[in-house]
Amino acid sequence: MVGSSxxxxxxxxxxxxxxxxxxxxxxxxxxxxNTLTIFGVRTERYMYIFNQGL
Numbered sequence: 001m002v003g004s005s006x007x008x009x010x011x012x013x014x015x016x017x018x019x020x021x022x023x024x025x026x027x028x029x030x031x032x033x034n035t036l037t038i039f040g041v042r043t044e045r046y047m048y049i050f051n052q053g054l
Contacts (some may be wrong), residue, residue: 002035004017004019016041019044020043020044021043022040022041023040023041024039024040025040028052036051036053037051037053
């Protein structure tokens with residue numbers, strides 16, 4: 001997995017090279033049929049969300 005540990009931020013330490021982008025994935029759970037599969041990307045300026053099956 002590409003990335004850095006969140007532990008450093010949780011401990012309140014400063015991080016010099018932290019990403020300003022965020023990727024989100026949530027997959028449909030068959031136990032909860034009303035939930036959708038969602039993909040999202042966010043930067044400082046833009047946000048894109050794709051709801052599959054909507």
